[in-house]
Amino acid sequence: MTTVKTTINRRSFIKVTSLAGGGMMLSFNWLAGCKPTSQEILALPKEWFELNSYIKIGENGAVTLMSPNPEFGSNVKTSMPMILAEELDIDWKNVRVEQADFFPERFERQFTGGSQAIRQGWKILRTAGATARQMMIRAAAQTWNVPVEEITTEAGTLQHLPSGKKAGYGELASLAATLPVPEEVPLKKVKDFKIIGTSRKNVDGLKIVTGKPMFSLDHTQDGMLVAMIAHPPAFGMKVKSVDDTAARAMPGIKDVFTIKTLADEYERNGFDTTSFTELVVVAGNTTWEVMNAKKALVIEWEKISDSHIVVNGWGGKQTVRIPAGLESTAGHKAQMAEMAKKPGKVLRKDGDPEAAFKRAAKVIERTYSAPYLAHNTMEPVNCFARVTDEHAEIYGPIQAPESIMQTLVARLGMPKEKIHIKLARMGGGFGQRAYGHHMVEAAVISQKLKAPVKLVYTREDDMTYGIYRPTYTATYRAALDEKNQLLAFHVKAGGIPETPIHPNRFPAGAIDHYLAESWSIESNITIGAFRAPRSNFMAGAEQSFLDELAEELGKDPIEFRLELLDRAKTNPVGENNDYDPDRYAGVLKLVREKSKWQEPQPNIHRGVSAYFCHNSYVAEVLDLVIQNKNPVIQKVYAAVDCGIVVNPDAAANMGEGGIVDGIGNALYGEMTFQDGVPQKTNFDTYRMIRQVEAPKSIEIHFVENETDPTGLGEPLFPPVFAALSNALYKATQKRFYEQPFISGLDQGFAD
Amino acid sequence: MAIFNLNVNGKKTQVDLDPATPVLWVLRDHLNLVGTKYGCGIAQCGACTIHLDGVATRSCLLPVAAVGNKAITTIEGLSENGDHPVQKAWLEHDVPQCGYCQAGQIMTAVAFLKNNPHPSDEEIETAMNGNLCRCGTYLRIRAAVKTASKS
Structure with missing residues (x-):
């Protein structure tokens, strides 16, 4: 049995007495309209006893578990409480789950993104659960006057076998809650898990299928106004003047004004927006009235000048130049082609790649590119805010509340103790909701109007606001010797405005002469994290290139990758290789077995791909057939090594989603610009994958091991780009270098 | 007005x-x-x-x-307690991820099954093609409609 010091989780044991009993500071009636879910077998208790920030136990044995992280669809609101319940040793059917507010004094790391919620929450949640269980045991030992070591627990029941004494947690919770927090507590062995590793339904499933209010866009409050913004129609433009005469005269309109959401000299954090910070606001009674009045605004825009902003993000503090100009996709492509020809910044060099390329018998060079992508979460940007002189309540979709709290403190001029951020369920996040500009906007609007406000973006506002996945280009070169053996490998990748490259990833470490270079181009079009940032492009490029290389070398594509991984394991080149070759090879072997890779079927075109990102390993095989001159994806097999899987069916759901999302973005995803204007504004022009285009079936196999959980929300997404392009090659004998692939499919196929 | x-x-x-x-x-x-x-x-x-x-x-x-x-x-208005066969099938297959599109998906599925109680897989896909799901739960939506059609 392992034990863990509770100091790693100290803040969750700090009692905040004013909140004990579950009282919330906000004026929201959080449970209004919610019927109990099927999980809630036990009635609400008369009293809750708080064991720590995460756990309250009622006198009748009902348990409330707080889900600390924001929920954007990765199902952390079910899986994080499952981890607590496991170590607490309770019956899942007696659990009620509540979404915690942003409350850093009580909860650790309330951030959902980077596939890190479960990985980083694992030890914290286990410790919280185990500590509460120990406090229950100690309460029983004290009550029965028996040694602590003789007490066992099972499914919310305490037992002392020698004396036959038995009690439910509820009976002893009031005493347990008063006991000192033990310094060290035992954690369960993986083999003893009863909840982790079993599939549990989404705790909010019933609310979702019955249409209960769950999103901030659904929120309403007495006296609440609806606000909409108008942002510049083009990157590189700003507001010059506003004629609001017509808009003000329209029915239901209360006010029209311009706001500045961030001061010019403000030092941005990594999740502050670099998009438009001066916005025209229309506020009124109802969404429809405000929507119409917004159309009646007459705004004159003007070009921006060059400017600089200071960003204190992950790379430390840096000054970023925002160039003036109205950029277009054609210009971007020309600029990227130019940069790709020049030497880049060397990020990693092993051996002597220049000499190896010089003496090569053959050099293969291929260039891959991908466009900007819009996140297009189904729920458009929105946020509720009620800001008074004394207090600010903010309720909206946010992946990174801690970052936006800093911004709110700076912008509202209020201490953080007076700002309360309530975490809304998000109608999708995908990275976009890490950027909480909407929270600042809603707060500033509410402050100005002195009224509760719900800020609503139209779909068009959302799609044209920026924070896009950057556009990228990568050039790969391989040097082959006269025996057709791989001699050297070179990758040079860049983008606007950032490079996608991870220089220490595979195949670095597997090739004697290796060179990785990067470049980037400044832009005023704003970008942000998008499901598996950078990996979402590099996996497709690299794994397509390796496929082509394997063919050139006359090798099976899986065998070729395994050979490279074997080299990286037995005789690694260089240092800092950031992957485990065994786990990498493990998923390739598993997908080879599960897909029956060595038994090809007639008329089924297969592609394989494998990638490591967000601490997890994924290999995928995609099967497609050609029907009526169109590719139809029959099946995708995925082998995943993400350590222990907390909630297998929900994990499979997210994996399926990642695969569907990847296929969709690879085939159709694209944002283009003309003179700074985003050329796609809604789903009539921005093509998203639909039901008939999704694979007919997806089979996900998780590697069973006892490794602590790693990422899952992102890792299945990047490799499918190449599994698809490699299968398309098999079907068409044509390589796909440029996303979206649909642009290369317009001639259709032979059946 | x-x-x-x-x-x-x-x-x-x-x-x-x-x-x-x-x-x-x-x-x-x-x-x-x-x-x-x-x-x-x-x-x-x-x-x-x-x-x-x-x-x-x-x-x-x-x-x-x-x-x-x-x-x-x-x-x-679909059911009092979420016990419409389509809602039950949605819960059985644990369809939602973010959940935002699912009400629309369910309403489309209910109307479709009323007209075509025993659809083929292809008919299900076509009927559900107008409803976007950004999380990519399409396969589970398909499976849930199929399950509901059998109840």
Whole structure:
């Protein structure tokens, strides 16, 4: 049995007495309209006893578990409480789950993104659960006057076998809650898990299928106004003047004004927006009235000048130049082609790649590119805010509340103790909701109007606001010797405005002469994290290139990758290789077995791909057939090594989603610009994958091991780009270098 | 402004508003029935799907003046406790991820199954093709519709 010091989780044991009993500071009636879910077998208790920030136990044995992280669809609101319940040793059917507010004094790391919620929450949640269980045991030992070591627990029941004494947690919770927090507590062995590793339904499933209010866009409050913004129609433009005469005269309109959401000299954090910070606001009674009045605004825009902003993000503090100009996709492509020809910044060099390329018998060079992508979460940007002189309540979709709290403190001029951020369920996040500009906007609007406000973006506002996945280009070169053996490998990748490259990833470490270079181009079009940032492009490029290389070398594509991984394991080149070759090879072997890779079927075109990102390993095989001159994806097999899987069916759901999302973005995803204007504004022009285009079936196999959980929300997404392009090659004998692939499919196929 | 007498989820209700107001916003802003979602406003995503006399209809482009005597059913009116066979199938397959599009998906599926109680896989895919799901739960949606068709 392992034990863990509770100091790693100290803040969750700090009692905040004013909140004990579950009282919330906000004026929201959080449970209004919610019927109990099927999980809630036990009635609400008369009293809750708080064991720590995460756990309250009622006198009748009902348990409330707080889900600390924001929920954007990765199902952390079910899986994080499952981890607590496991170590607490309770019956899942007696659990009620509540979404915690942003409350850093009580909860650790309330951030959902980077596939890190479960990985980083694992030890914290286990410790919280185990500590509460120990406090229950100690309460029983004290009550029965028996040694602590003789007490066992099972499914919310305490037992002392020698004396036959038995009690439910509820009976002893009031005493347990008063006991000192033990310094060290035992954690369960993986083999003893009863909840982790079993599939549990989404705790909010019933609310979702019955249409209960769950999103901030659904929120309403007495006296609440609806606000909409108008942002510049083009990157590189700003507001010059506003004629609001017509808009003000329209029915239901209360006010029209311009706001500045961030001061010019403000030092941005990594999740502050670099998009438009001066916005025209229309506020009124109802969404429809405000929507119409917004159309009646007459705004004159003007070009921006060059400017600089200071960003204190992950790379430390840096000054970023925002160039003036109205950029277009054609210009971007020309600029990227130019940069790709020049030497880049060397990020990693092993051996002597220049000499190896010089003496090569053959050099293969291929260039891959991908466009900007819009996140297009189904729920458009929105946020509720009620800001008074004394207090600010903010309720909206946010992946990174801690970052936006800093911004709110700076912008509202209020201490953080007076700002309360309530975490809304998000109608999708995908990275976009890490950027909480909407929270600042809603707060500033509410402050100005002195009224509760719900800020609503139209779909068009959302799609044209920026924070896009950057556009990228990568050039790969391989040097082959006269025996057709791989001699050297070179990758040079860049983008606007950032490079996608991870220089220490595979195949670095597997090739004697290796060179990785990067470049980037400044832009005023704003970008942000998008499901598996950078990996979402590099996996497709690299794994397509390796496929082509394997063919050139006359090798099976899986065998070729395994050979490279074997080299990286037995005789690694260089240092800092950031992957485990065994786990990498493990998923390739598993997908080879599960897909029956060595038994090809007639008329089924297969592609394989494998990638490591967000601490997890994924290999995928995609099967497609050609029907009526169109590719139809029959099946995708995925082998995943993400350590222990907390909630297998929900994990499979997210994996399926990642695969569907990847296929969709690879085939159709694209944002283009003309003179700074985003050329796609809604789903009539921005093509998203639909039901008939999704694979007919997806089979996900998780590697069973006892490794602590790693990422899952992102890792299945990047490799499918190449599994698809490699299968398309098999079907068409044509390589796909440029996303979206649909642009290369317009001639259709032979059946 | 004009007065409209609506039949929403079996209840008569009266609203006084701009006749051009789409039913989506009547439901969400005036009747506080927020299960019907705003996704695109141009009938491309299906998040706002309701039933008009049992027919799946996009409420974001449907002016309230065009409703007439037709009965409106929203996700809130589908069942008392979430026990409609389609809702049960959705729970059985644990379909939702973020959940935002699912009310629209369910409303489309219910209307479809009423007309075609025993659809083929291909018919299910075609019927559900108008509803976007950004999380990519399409396979589970398909499976849930199939399960519901068997109940």
